[in-house]
Amino acid sequence: MIVALASSGELARVLDAFWRGSLGTSSAFFSGTLVRAIPLTVVGVGIAIAFRAGVFNIGGEGQLLLGAVAATVIGLQAPNGLGAGGVALALLASALAGAAWAAIAAVLRARFGVFEVISTIMLNFIAADLVSYLVRGPLQEPTHVYPQTELIATSARLPRFWPETRLHVGILIAAVVGIGVSWFLKRSAAGFRIRSVGASVSAARVAGRVNVERVSAAVLIASGAFAGLAGGIEVTGVTYALYENISPGYGFSAIAVAVLARLNPLGVFATALLFATLEPGALGMQRDAGIPSVVASVIEAVVILIVVAASGDVFRLPVRKLLLGRTSEAVA
């Protein structure tokens, strides 16, 4: 990026392109930035709960894709005139599909000690290949020309606030998710168990009599449900169809979102908005100043590293449990 900046020698033009692509115009803000903040918030909240419990769900991307598949399947079947029922059904299915995808990793971890970082990443690749297969095979649109599905029924779409922008009702769902999870973590007994497992596995087990494996599995599955829901919101609110690159890496960006929010579900709102400006802003730069948009993931990675370096208390976990075989668990 520095090379690109130096070679173009027009920093002002680059920043202007970024500004106009993300916040500078009302259409960029309401149709681009805010719309992207929705899935980032919902996945980010899920990642935050998992990381709080010391469970490393790197599989948000795959869980999101499965949610998108489920919402599409329901959306294609939903009869028009179902009212809000179609959307509700599609979103419910997407959360269940995301949860089921994460449950594979949760079961492998609980029963066979398979490290969730590896299993969730493998499930990401499998999910991406599955979507490729579906949109070129069983779910392909009837003319068999484009690798995508038909548009879902109008009854299965989330309504927009104003017809001229793409901002949809999903933003309210994101708000409910963020506030609800924040309350749950702080006030409920289950939330306390999650936080205690993340703070110290042995203390939670010995002093709190917490069933660590059950909490870890539940948290991973819940985290998958949120990622799946985000996929469903994307299909019912934005794309209305399934295709291969339906997510520009929301599942990975959400890790940066959660870490920058220091794993606080309320903070996720703000950081999701911040990262949501990155991608369309970077796309604007690509359009106007010729800077590739993948630069956004470089910025996300640098942000994670800076936050992790600067706030040692949250991300330095001296008695972390790592489920790679029974030896390490016995020590934990």
Next chain:
Amino acid sequence: MSDVAPLLEAAVRTATPLLLAAAGETVAERAGVINIALEGCIIAGAYAAFAAATANPVVGYTISVVAGLSLGALLAVFVIGLRRDQIIVGTALTMLALGLTGTLFRARGEAAAVVVPTEPPAAIPILSEIPVVGTALFAQPAIAYVAVVLVASLWWWLQRTHAGLSLRAVGDSTEAARAAGIPVARVQTSAVLFGSALGGLAGGALVLAQAGSFAEGMSAGRGFLAIAIVALGRWRPVGVAVAALVFGGAMGLQFVVQALGWRVRYELVLMIPYVLTLIALSMFGKGFAPAMLGRAVPSE
């Protein structure tokens, strides 16, 4: 029978980068550090070898090693120097490398379609003429032989030398190793650097011995497969080599299926290595991990 030779040949060829990366990861993990940035090291090494665009493979591989090393140095600073969480830092470094190589690659524009000269197969006389297995095993690019020699040396080094013993001691019991006067931080740093250098070399092999070009995200999870291979090989070089060959076969299937014109959906064939990883890890991935793996190092 004619189907066996191309499958075996493809298995060995695709196993080479996996074997290199897994051999390096074995060393890092035996010292107690899990290098989740391995995927990043591979893509960095692949891009470096591609960008160098040299006809001399030795130069190409050297540059890919340097690329892997620089990512490994960052990991060492965060994880060993600052004692930060290995998983989060490793994930961020992988994102960094994938994003940076993608950015640089797209910035090349028209020049991106360049094809890099690949290393020609170096046939070993006599052995390469054995029917069926001959060309598969003994007419590979030189980097494949390097990988095999490396794994053999690694086995000897880990099991038979004092330095290898020290490394294993650090991974199994950091406190005891420190009490015995082993410089824990220095051993772990060297292990991480070695592992990421081999990750870079694996990326170089991907470009210089296989693809002959670069594509965004072409590492395709090989770093994570290599981490799984280390667990499946029970953290022992020989077991790791066997597991790498099996996975090489699974990844090589996509080329074989294309070549033989089997009527299987391509996307479903691409899933095989990842599905196999999940099944294999749940069957054989238990136990034998270095006790301190993934833990922050206790302060001095």
